[in-house]
Amino acid sequence: MKLDAKIPGGPLAEKWDNHRFASKLVSPANRRKYEIIVVGSGLAGSSAAATLAEQGYRVKNFCLQDTPRRGHSIAAQGGINAAKNYQNDGDSIFRLFYDTIKGGDFRAREANVYRLAQISNRIIDQAVAQGVPFARDYGGQLANRSFGGAQVSRTFYARGQTGQQLLLGAYGALMRQVKQGGVEILARREMLELVTIEGEARGIVTRNLLTGETERHAAHAVVLATGGYGNVYFLSTNAMSSNVSAIWRAHKKGAGFANPSFVQIHPTCIPVHGEHQSKLTLMSESLRNDGRVWVPKTPGDKRPPNQIPEAERDYYLENKYPAFGNMVPRDVASRNAKEQCDLGKGVTETGLAVYLDFAGAIERNGAEAIRKKYGNLFEMYERITGRDPMRQPMTIYPAVHYTMGGLWVDYELMTTLPGLYALGEANFSDHGANRLGASALMQGLADGYFILPATIGNYLAGTSTDPVDPGREEFKQAERAAAERTDRLLTIKGKRTVDDFHKELGRIMWDHCGIARNCEGLEKAQTLITALREEFWNNLVVPGRGPDLNQSLERAGRVADFLEFAEMIVEDALAREESCGCHLREECRTEEHEPRRDDEHFSHVAVWEHRENERPRMNLEHLSFENVAPGRRSYK
């Protein structure tokens, strides 16, 4: 597998301009001769589909939901970063770049991250022009708040619904293009196969989720913006339909998969309530601006929080990391929460929770100010738990949240398969081994609004404008493969349900490949996953029929892919014998128990290559740092 990141020459700040100037262009008259498939209508997908259509390409946009406006991005709460420096607090493009590289523990590409920081400002401009009602100061200017891993205030937000507002902005742009005839929306469609012709991506096979029909769609290029795969852990903060299937199928057709084990575990989620829990709910990181994290000093102290005197509380983040305190990056906060609970200091009946306390902030700023800032998050917490965070501290615990890994892409966002692009959470690009809060929305929109529309021409200009024929053998073959898999799932007629398998897989992954990992556990996970997959294909029961709306069948297909993919996550975690960002290998720690990174051997992206009936092969993209020296990441 050849890995050429195609990083343009020149100084860091000029690379993007150099690239755009050197790129081939498609003339406006020719653009309408090219068809582009965009799978996914989250932030990355809708922004890309809308912008490509504005440029004159013909776009088909696919999503699982009944309408593009519901993509998982809608759930993002806290905000979106940009280097505007409106607060005049020392922010700059270079600082956003630096924070992101450092936050990712020096496992991302400098050139990509710098470009992201450069583009960040234009995203805010675009969203404001669309009528996204961001929070404002009294003077009518845009307001900001801070997020973990940063000491400046650069996060833009719309109450606790930033993702919703940004997505509705992009959805509006998309619907405008539908009206103008540039985009066709195909909702309630699931991509089941990628079609390649002579090694290049030329289409997809989908299942119509209402009728069960398989359909062929041909195009000159295929863009995957299908989101993250956190649901391989069953319980996560992701939407229920989030999956790995689209990128996994692309991987099996030849697209390299990068750093699959880089999975972000978010420190502030509502703890698990019981065995029937179907998903976990995030409490936005912005709460850590005012909330203080603590546990009782004495293990096993089961007194209610208000009866534990100040002197007997351990504000462990503030004590351990005085410079960043409660605002340390997510991996650091999650790891420490687990450590405290392992020491027996966890709270609630399960012992798997810590407090997030607003009492101090309420005293300092008044109840009204705090309610105004976090009201809707507090309401959500109370709806779920029946408890009011204004009266007693929240209880929180880490949960799977975001996947930094994904399809490997070069600087142009093209995968190792020519003509196949990956955007947003579905690619591996910019966050290294840990993503900073409010940076996923930024990246998804940078990819969709600004990067792909500027790079795709470079490929299309060298591609014939002749329409791709969906009647070709490659399409028929892919369609048959998809239909056969569906049939197989329906005819096992075993005893265990899809959710049952999914839950068991999730437990294996959480126990052995979660916040902390070690060789023994990972090897055990491999054995367990293989056995579970075997049982799945022999003992699964899927009710209902294929040619029908059949939600069990949909889930079965996704879980079948998770069961294959999980093994690659574990393999990747085994191969990376260092601790970096979210990836804590217990064998690789300093004397003070802090993670130990190993730049000499692991300053690379691990890119996995699919091989039929063989274990995947690992290829390396070496990372070099010319503008920031990979220092030890310290938040003390």
Place this chain on the structure above:
Amino acid sequence: MKINLTLKIRRQSGPDEKGQFRTYPSGPISTEISFLEMLDILNERLTREGEEPVAFDHDCREGICGTCGAVVNGIPHGPEKKTTLCQLHMRHFKEGDTLVIEPFRARALKLEKDLVVDRSAFDQIIREGGYVSVNTGSAPEANTIPVPQNTAEQAMNGAECIGCGACVAACPNASAMLFVGAKISQLALLPQGGPERSRRALAMVKKMDELGFGNCGNERECEAACPKGISIRNIARMNREFLRAAICSEEE
């Protein structure tokens, strides 16, 4: 705590099939779980017993995507105020309760299966102008468009709509005016929406009528059912925008 409920669920195997109510005991369920988790448990049981599970739409389970929704005992999204079905928790019900669960129904919302309905009519309305026409890349620097804080907040009050369709299901006339009013208001309040204000109001209202949504009879059922608490002031604003455009503007 555990409670036992009786679930009367309207089942229908396809858009053109006949529907009927089926009754299922919930079995003992924890009061900590959500309404949809209760349906998950029922579906797991049905699957093991060889019956088809109840089809229902859902995705975020956080009350923001607008995918979930059903009428519970006559009320869209159930009895809790400002709460989507996925955020409704079972602690609000008592031992022995009977829950009648039906899909959102309206002329413009076609039933697909069981509790799943087709809300694509909403997309068709937005398509007519529920946006600001600005191409990517042509936006001015963000702070050159100041918006008074209060105006931004009011715009946000409309923008919060999740497009779930509860307003339509609640309205005796199956009107979509709360949904349409919310979007028209958001954009009419903001300076960015100004240039297309008249065209937007005329086109969106026209489409809404064409699709078979009814008129507002001032029953306020939509507001009461809205999980996001969108106010009917948005309908008033929409009417004003429409009149203003119809009488004073040059738009067709």
